[in-house]
């Protein structure tokens with residue numbers, strides 16, 4: 693990357709403004725976890741900037757499409773209940789949807805009509821990239837982070853199969869919604885260059901500190917890559933046994949089957965409309 697953007701650092705600011713300073717086609721791969729548009733607030737009262745509005749979504753994805761090299765990939769998380777808004781923004785920007793990834797938790801983040809036990813992302817393409825030699829699975833196990841560094845902290849290990857498939861050493865990986873820098877740590881540890889952008893000063897500090905210190909941080913060496921459930925087994929040097937529990941947002945939701953059954957048996961109420 694050239695000009696106003698330098699490699700292997702996290703810039704503080706609004707990613708739309710910052711990406712406008714980046715040359716077209718200057719990122720090899722984008723992996724990002726933008727705000728979910730759900731007015732997120734965790735049990736400690738922590739919120740996520742721009743999670744309460746969608747004014748940023750069209751210009752941000754338009755800039756991502758511009759700065760991504762032609763015939764390349766972008767992975768974007770999204771909220772399942774705002775899928776229509778995300779898909780609209782991706783299509784408007786020029787991306788096409790090429791795959792859908794489910795990250796499986798071993799606990800429920802919350803429960804209402806369902807027990808919510810996964811996160812999700814789309815694989816998007818700009819142009820017509822060649823398929824990877826060894827396609828990654830579209831079901832990837834999630835590991836628990838405890839959200840100590842960020843209220844919606846992603847586990848570093850979930851990114852390794854995607855980086856392995858869609859990038860090569862030396863490539864430039866961009867995350868314009870870097871948070872505590874989880875995607876960037878994964879990229880760095882796999883020998884890729886990274887460019888991070890984060891609006892929030894505190895999160896920017898966390899990400900910068902995390903990326904400046906090579907060894908003493910959560911997530912490092914926790915890469916895990918189980919055999920895919922559906923596609924052919926893919927070998928990975930990042931496989932390590934699964935020893936942790938999972939996470940995205942709150943503490944694990946405890947809903948033992950026995951309790952759920954008991955409540956269902958004693959409280960007979962008509963189903964609640966939305």
Ligand SMILES: C[S@@+](CC[C@H](N)C(=O)[O-])C[C@H]1O[C@@H](n2cnc3c(N)ncnc32)[C@H](O)[C@@H]1O
Nearest residue numbers: 706707725742842845846869871872874891892
């Ligand atoms: C879902 S969080 C990312 C969490 C990250 N994946 C992690 O593991 O820590 C989204 C982040 O985007 C940041 N953000 C929101 N609007 C932004 C903008 N316009 N430019 C840059 N960052 C922004 C928020 O402050 C938040 O930290």
